[in-house]
Amino acid sequence: DVLRTFATTASGKEKDDFHFSEPTEEYLAARNAAPTATYGASYIAFSTTPPRDFRIRYTEPGSPASAQTGGQSNLERGSRILQINGIDLVNTASQTEINQLNAALFPATPGLTNSFTVEDADGANRTVSLTSVNLAPKPVNRTRIINTPSGDVGYILFNTFSPFASEQEIYNAMLQMQTAGVSDLVLDLRYNGGGLLAVASQLSYMIAGNARTQNRVFERLRFNAAAGNRNPVTGEVNNPIPFYSTGVGFTLADGTPLPALNLPRVFVLSTSGTCSASEAVVNGLRGAGVEVILIGDTTCGKPFGFYPTDNCGETYYTIQFQGVNNAGFGDYADGFIPNNSSASFGVRLPGCQVGDDLSHELGDESESLLAAALSYRGSLACPAVPSQATRAVASANENQSFGAGAPLRLPPPSTLEINRDMTMPPGR
Structure with missing residues (x-):
């Protein structure tokens, strides 16, 4: 400093x-595009505390998130995540459940399967099963x-x-x-x-x-x-x-x-x-x-x-x-x-x-x-x-005082x- x-x-x-x-x-892994465990979805958070609002920004081609089930991609741009493995992502205040949500959103290893309930941009709800893979x-x-x-x-x-x-x-x-x-x-x-x-x-x-x-x-x-x-x-x-x-x-x-x-x-x-x-x-x-x-x-x-x-x-x-x-x-x-x-x-x-x-x-x-x-x-x-839109919460700005319920934190982007x-x- x-x-x-x-x-x-x-x-x-x-x-x-x-x-x-x-x-x-970590620098060398990012530089060389080393694959890491993921579903292939990029998230955006409009609120990290209840009522939380986590949505899909985009998906990676050839990933579990972009794979099609019944003619529809598993996760779509704008889909809001409501539940993971039955846990209420939007409202839970339980630290144990928040830890489970973080572990499911950001899998540490490939081969982890989790169930996501999402609300699509058209208002329809559905549940999809995603298994993490190593992907760059x-x-x-x-x-x-x-x-x-x-x-x-x-x-x-x-x-x-x-x-x-x-x-x-x-x-x-x-x-x-x-x-x-x-x-x-x-x-x-x-x-x-x-x-x-x-x-x-x-x-x-x-x-x-x-x-x-x-x-x-x-x-x-x-x-x-x-x-x-x-x-x-x-x-x-x-x-x-x-x-x-x-x-x-x-x-x-x-x-x-x-x-x-x-x-x-x-x-x-x-x-x-x-x-x-x-x-x-x-x-x-x-x-x-x-x-x-x-x-x-x-x-x-x-x-x-x-x-x-x-x-x-x-x-x-x-x-x-x-x-x-x-x-x-x-x-x-x-x-x-x-x-x-x-x-x-x-x-x-x-x-x-x-x-x-x-x-x-x-x-x-x-x-x-x-x-x-x-x-x-x-x-x-x-x-x-349009009038000022709701701005997404940047992970770098999350070191602030929060209301009821601990926050779900998006990991910071790679420095690169x-x-x-x-x-x-x-x-x-």
């Missing part, structure tokens, strides 16, 4: 809210080609830049978009907290193409003035990060040419969970003259990054630099905000404020953020801004999932 700054942004938010450490064993989350959760009268639109739900696997997966997704000849791209980063900056650079190149990125840099690392022209972490000259146009060797062979869509604009779907390397894509593309249209909500505001450093079995993430784009801009610590947002702080971008929509599957053309992007594409108009990571393959 000696290295942590207590400076604040214009809005009063702490600039360094991203200072962490974790066991190196997919960085690219799903893709779609949406046919419209004015040309095909690509959709990519990209949930993390973090594991090495993200390089191959985003390459495959963008190759699919190039083959389809899409005229626009909707990049869904609403749950993408960041990860490998090199993969963010590759994605940005694949959106913008060679002509827009030639002789431009993706990002420069701004250290403090004492560093001069050296990177104080590596000791090397502080060279900027280019728009990588080939594979760099995480999981895609080094030197593999990347596909390019050569788009003048991109639609980015965002929430407060859109962070770090995701914001670097927004900022890097803007520095190359690509119009970024933001649909959703204010991003988290993290233009800072680190080099993960091991010390005696603990890996430390200490904020070491600020990232700035080709135009020299990197002051977005209060986030990027859609143009019609009522927020007083943040960097305004073209686009629309739209609340996250749990009543439709991600990638469904009726889902509010995607629907707004498709509509704006033709009309440049935004839907009416909410940061801008400078790791590169050996030899790069």
